[in-house]
Amino acid sequence: MTIRMIALATALASVTAWGAWAQQTQMQHPSGGQMAMSADSLPEECRTAARAGGQMQNMQGMDMQGMHQNMQGMMANMNEAQKGYMETMMKMHGPMMTAHMIKDSDVAFICGMIPHHQSAIDMAQVVLKTGDNAEAKKMAEKVIKEQGQEIAEMKDWLKKNATKEGNQ
Numbered sequence: 001m002t003i004r005m006i007a008l009a010t011a012l013a014s015v016t017a018w019g020a021w022a023q024q025t026q027m028q029h030p031s032g033g034q035m036a037m038s039a040d041s042l043p044e045e046c047r048t049a050a051r052a053g054g055q056m057q058n059m060q061g062m063d064m065q066g067m068h069q070n071m072q073g074m075m076a077n078m079n080e081a082q083k084g085y086m087e088t089m090m091k092m093h094g095p096m097m098t099a100h101m102i103k104d105s106d107v108a109f110i111c112g113m114i115p116h117h118q119s120a121i122d123m124a125q126v127v128l129k130t131g132d133n134a135e136a137k138k139m140a141e142k143v144i145k146e147q148g149q150e151i152a153e154m155k156d157w158l159k160k161n162a163t164k165e166g167n168q
Helices: 002-024 044-053 065-075 082-099 105-130 134-161
Strands: 026-028 034-036
Touching: 044 105, 044 134, 065 082, 065 105, 082 105, 105 134
Parallel strands: none
Antiparallel strands: 026 034
16 A cells, blocks of 8 residues: 555656646657747636645746657657647646636636647647547547537636636
């Protein structure tokens, strides 16, 4: 049981550190492109609430070079679809970690769900580009439509509620 707890704590610390590094960094994709990993993709209400929470300063300055190199090494042998899916996950982590630093639970949830839903859209775009199965592509198109609508609803909710929740 203790070994499992240590492994879980290590994994959580790695994810937290990854998110902090991701907020400050753009990672080079093995195909040559940049993978933006910035909290800049979050709505202003989310960035403001995260800054107000005061926790972002505690996460800055972590050395994530080793993790960066490990991720690049891991992706070197992946096919186009695998690289695309990995890129979507890496793009999502920084903004989600920023959202989870927000003190207000409601705002943190909404702000975390926006990059989560965007990642679903990005993954659906990967399968549309690389997949072969018509049914999977139809599901991907549905994900793009529905998740895009939900992101718009969440952004509207933030405009109405983030200031009411004392986050600005």
